[in-house]
Amino acid sequence: MFTSIKETASRQNLVLPRFAKLAAQPPQCLLIEGGSAQDRLDMARYWACVLNCENGQDPCGSCQSCQQIADNAFNDFIMIDREENDSGTLKQDISVDSIRELLPVWGQPPNGGGTRVTVVVEAQHLNGNSANALLKTLEEPRPGNVFVLTAPQRERLLETLVSRSWVITLAWPTAIQNTSEVAEWVSGMLEFWRSGQGWFVRTSAKGALDKEMGLKVVIGCQRELKNALINPRSTRAADALSGLFDSKGLRRLDLVLGKAQESLNYNVNPALVLDWVCTAAMPKKRR
Numbered sequence: 249m250f251t252s253i254k255e256t257a258s259r260q261n262l263v264l265p266r267f268a269k270l271a272a273q274p275p276q277c278l279l280i281e282g283g284s285a286q287d288r289l290d291m292a293r294y295w296a297c298v299l300n301c302e303n304g305q306d307p308c309g310s311c312q313s314c315q316q317i318a319d320n321a322f323n324d325f326i327m328i329d330r331e332e333n334d335s336g337t338l339k340q341d342i343s344v345d346s347i348r349e350l351l352p353v354w355g356q357p358p359n360g361g362g363t364r365v366t367v368v369v370e371a372q373h374l375n376g377n378s379a380n381a382l383l384k385t386l387e388e389p390r391p392g393n394v395f396v397l398t399a400p401q402r403e404r405l406l407e408t409l410v411s412r413s414w415v416i417t418l419a420w421p422t423a424i425q426n427t428s429e430v431a432e433w434v435s436g437m438l439e440f441w442r443s444g445q446g447w448f449v450r451t452s453a454k455g456a457l458d459k460e461m462g463l464k465v466v467i468g469c470q471r472e473l474k475n476a477l478i479n480p481r482s483t484r485a486a487d488a489l490s491g492l493f494d495s496k497g498l499r500r501l502d503l504v505l506g507k508a509q510e511s512l513n514y515n516v517n518p519a520l521v522l523d524w525v526c527t528a529a530m531p532k533k534r535r
């Protein structure tokens with residue numbers, strides 16, 4: 249629906265003049281970072297509307313093109329996303345096939361009188377093969393086609409993709425803070441990952457952790473991990489996390505926290521679970 253695009257555009261109004269300016273000579277590839285995933289997708293649609301609105305470059309939201317773009321029904325608007333597993337969850341990677349199968353489409357001029365816009369949704373999920381296939385595509389002239397990559401931060405994409413893109417940075421979302429009690433536990437973990445010390449006295453203190461608190465700490469840690477991925481400068485813990493872990497380490501931490509949450513729900517002893525989180529996620533350089 250166009251309402252979501254309109255709301256996001258008015259919240260992200262600082263970047264609107266840049267879209268208007270770029271429309272005169274659209275770059276082949278635009279990278280939209282910052283904001284939330286929904287904000288990025290909305291702004292990708294906004295960009296498609298700017299390039300295809302029947303009533304000028306300030307998208308009207310009411311012409312056929314604008315409405316179809318908002319409703320995924322515009323035949324010059326393509327989204328590349330991760331496919332779903334049988335269980336309905338999204339796969340880890342954007343497959344190389346989802347790029348390859350579009351090669352014949354990009355070889356043709358757009359169907360309508362505007363510009364075909366292909367959006368790679370959350371392009372940090374491209375794997376080596378699909379990223380390379382996309383790069384090859386971007387290296388060839390594709391008249392009438394433009395591409396949009398969305399990602400939380402440009403650092404999460406291959407440098408070669410970023411260097412081919414015009415970057416637009418949306419306003420960063422405000423970080424959600426942990427309560428002081430949870431923050432205290434999380435900072436204990438950070439201290440352990442930094443120094444290898446100080447953790448086990450916390451969990452061995454009698455009655456320090458019940459299942460509920462254990463879950464709060466795991467979720468609190470996940471929250472800081474999310475903050476670290478969106479904007480490491482947003483909280484102290486997020487900043488510390490991104491200093492301690494490389495992107496592979498953060499991904500492992502994410503998996504470890506997911507398993508910990510599951511174990512707590514199965515009533516495994518909370519102190520044991522958190523001890524395991526601390527040792528299993530330990531940054532590599534410390535080992």
Ligand SMILES: [Zn+2]
Binds near residue numbers: 300303308309310313
């Ligand atoms: Zn319109």
